[in-house]
Amino acid sequence: MAKSTFFIPNENLMGAGCLADAVQVIRSKGFKRALIVTDKPLNNLGVVGKVADLLAGAGVAVTVYDGTKPNPTITNVEEGLALLRRDNCDCVVSLGGGSPHDCAKGIALCAANGGSIADYEGLDKSAKPQLPLVAINTTAGTASEMTRFCIITDEARHVKMAIVDRHTTPILSVNDPELMAGMPKGLTAATGMDALTHAVEAYVSIAATPITDACALKAVELIAAYLRRAVHDGQDMEAREQMAYAQFLAGMAFNNASLGYVHAMAHQLGGFYDLPHGVCNAVLLPHVQDYNAQVAASRLGHIGKALGADTAGLAPEAAAKAAIAAIRKLSADVGIPANLTTLGAKAEDIPTLAANAMKDACGLTNPRRATQAEIEAIFQAAM
Numbered sequence: 001m002a003k004s005t006f007f008i009p010n011e012n013l014m015g016a017g018c019l020a021d022a023v024q025v026i027r028s029k030g031f032k033r034a035l036i037v038t039d040k041p042l043n044n045l046g047v048v049g050k051v052a053d054l055l056a057g058a059g060v061a062v063t064v065y066d067g068t069k070p071n072p073t074i075t076n077v078e079e080g081l082a083l084l085r086r087d088n089c090d091c092v093v094s095l096g097g098g099s100p101h102d103c104a105k106g107i108a109l110c111a112a113n114g115g116s117i118a119d120y121e122g123l124d125k126s127a128k129p130q131l132p133l134v135a136i137n138t139t140a141g142t143a144s145e146m147t148r149f150c151i152i153t154d155e156a157r158h159v160k161m162a163i164v165d166r167h168t169t170p171i172l173s174v175n176d177p178e179l180m181a182g183m184p185k186g187l188t189a190a191t192g193m194d195a196l197t198h199a200v201e202a203y204v205s206i207a208a209t210p211i212t213d214a215c216a217l218k219a220v221e222l223i224a225a226y227l228r229r230a231v232h233d234g235q236d237m238e239a240r241e242q243m244a245y246a247q248f249l250a251g252m253a254f255n256n257a258s259l260g261y262v263h264a265m266a267h268q269l270g271g272f273y274d275l276p277h278g279v280c281n282a283v284l285l286p287h288v289q290d291y292n293a294q295v296a297a298s299r300l301g302h303i304g305k306a307l308g309a310d311t312a313g314l315a316p317e318a319a320a321k322a323a324i325a326a327i328r329k330l331s332a333d334v335g336i337p338a339n340l341t342t343l344g345a346k347a348e349d350i351p352t353l354a355a356n357a358m359k360d361a362c363g364l365t366n367p368r369r370a371t372q373a374e375i376e377a378i379f380q381a382a383m
């Protein structure tokens with residue numbers, strides 16, 4: 001087995017009410033002014049005001065950037081960076097789901113290293129740690145609050161840039177399920193299926209280790225047990241809390257074992273049509289694992305068992321099929337559309353999407369190497 005490194009934030013707060021503890025940690029580090037990076041919906045809901053008040057009460061002044069788009073752009077990073085510099089902020093607090101965390105990482109990385117976020121596309125391109133980032137999560141999830149992955153859309157090229165950099169790891173992650181109870185059903189379903197995709201792709205990744213395997217399988221078990229409940233009743237706090245743990249475990253898995261073609265392909269759909277990340281993943285996940293089954297059948301069988309499928313006595317190929325069927329069933333049960341056509345993808349765009357997916361760093365750890373024609377065929381099958 002190759003050598004491995006395990007990245008995770010130094011401090012990670014979990015559980016109902018931990019937001020208040022997070023503010024005390026921020027205060028204890030002596031920060032004077034935080035740039036809160038968030039989005040308009042959370043600001044309109046009053047969540048941003050609540051966090052700003054808590055910080056102010058702890059003696060930390062606040063500047064708010066709430067312009068983050070669902071697929072955050074280079075422009076978003078530059079706008080936030082301008083505010084950070086104008087007000088001399090000495091730390092960044094991201095508040096939201098994956099989008100504000102990714103945008104905040106872009107801002108904090110450029111604040112410390114200079115240049116444009118596009119300079120850091122790829123693996124470990126920066127020289128210095130980013131400005132300290134505290135990531136307060138409101139979805140479950142992208143796990144961006146605890147990973148070194150930062151996905152920023154280059155709106156001129158219509159592509160998503162993957163910045164995978166040890167220096168983008170937040171110093172503190174915060175998963176308070178009370179902040180997740182207000183998530184609408186569609187967002188709960190999409191972010192939950194994103195977490196499932198993280199666990200599955202990390203488990204079949206060529207960079208998987210016993211540590212990431214343990215995290216991935218536990219994540220799958222929790223998602224199988226609690227995602228339907230969280231979608232059905234957003235106020236089911238046990239389901240919200242367990243989904244917060246699940247997405248965090250899936251994050252621990254993929255932050256270190258990386259991902260595969262589902263994400264490499266979903267990034268292109270997101271960048272091209274501005275579609276929700278989790279929904280793109282959910283639609284592609286069974287199709288890519290169908291393709292992977294030729295080389296990863298036994299691992300997919302373990303996923304099937306963790307999803308609750310009866311795989312006892314089945315040959316690996318049959319167990320893999322059971323896993324894929326269980327993924328499709330979960331996806332349908334939480335209301336994910338059945339195909340990419342429903343999402344507005346067009347057959348004539350597939351060659352471009354596939355060509356860009358071949359260049360996405362997330363595909364490098366997929367267990368089976370694909371040609372562009374094979375990626376096109378997977379897109380076609382998902383139409």
Ligand SMILES: [Fe+2]
Nearest residue numbers: 142194198277
């Ligand atoms: Fe993802």
